[in-house]
Amino acid sequence: MKLSELNPNWITLSQWASASPPFYVGVSFDCPHCLPTRCPTCGHSDEIKRLAVTFWPPIDPEGLLGRIFNLADNGGHRRSGDTFDTLTLSPSVGFDGIGHWHGHITNGEVT
DSSP states (O other): OBGGGGOOEEEEOTTOOOSSSOOEEEEEEEOSSOOOOBOTTTOOBOOOOEEEEEEEEEEOTTOOBTTTBOOOOOSOEEEEOSSTTTOEEEEEEEOGGGTSOEEEEETTEEO
């Protein structure tokens, strides 16, 4: 499944004043493990659960990091790629401890 099929959104810094230039520190997306279910009586659909993960280095096309402000490496997921279709995170992303997905995001593919 492609990450782009899971309604992804970039995560930016709190109180970031503008979307331009972009500065992204993570990604959120619909949980690939939790499919929405429909009530057989009323047809109401449960809300899809969202997952979020931060990464390093930030997506920083303007080179703001270190020039305008500093931000410490959080020691989490390493990122390569700068679009939803090229994003790779390592190590694996795990939310299985709370009953959700654990897997890989590699070149925009969620496995």
